[in-house]
Amino acid sequence: MGDCRPLGFLLGLPFALVAVVLSVVGAVIWVLGTILSCLCPCCICCAGLANFAMDLIKLPVKVLRWFIDQIPC
Template identity: 55%
Template sequence: MGCCDDCECRPLGFLLGLPFAFLSLFLSLIGIIIWIVGLALTCVCPCCLCVTVIVELALCLIKAPIHVMKWFTEQIPC
């Protein structure tokens, strides 16, 4: 049995995406800082809607390495 039916195991896509995941890890660290500052600002002034949008954007930055690895593994066939 060579490859599984769903082709979930794609080591080549994982290895190719690893350097880009490390680069997006730095974006994730920036996202954590933005998230902490934005969360503190929303506690001080909850009526400020633009801070909430920035916090949501920071959460997307935090999840960036996961999205990068998922995209690379989906691009490479079994």
């Protein structure tokens, strides 16, 4: 019975759409950071940038799960 939270999904949907836009930005940053770290392996900051971009890519799922968990059934 813990999975019947459609209201949380619907309330979180607009915020998840904003997070999808940030996810696309994160994907672009991740690609650029990966290319830079392959070209110049001494740039340690590019690896940190790529990890930050991966967090941005996972953001829509985190936002929806948070909203779904906040609304009781």
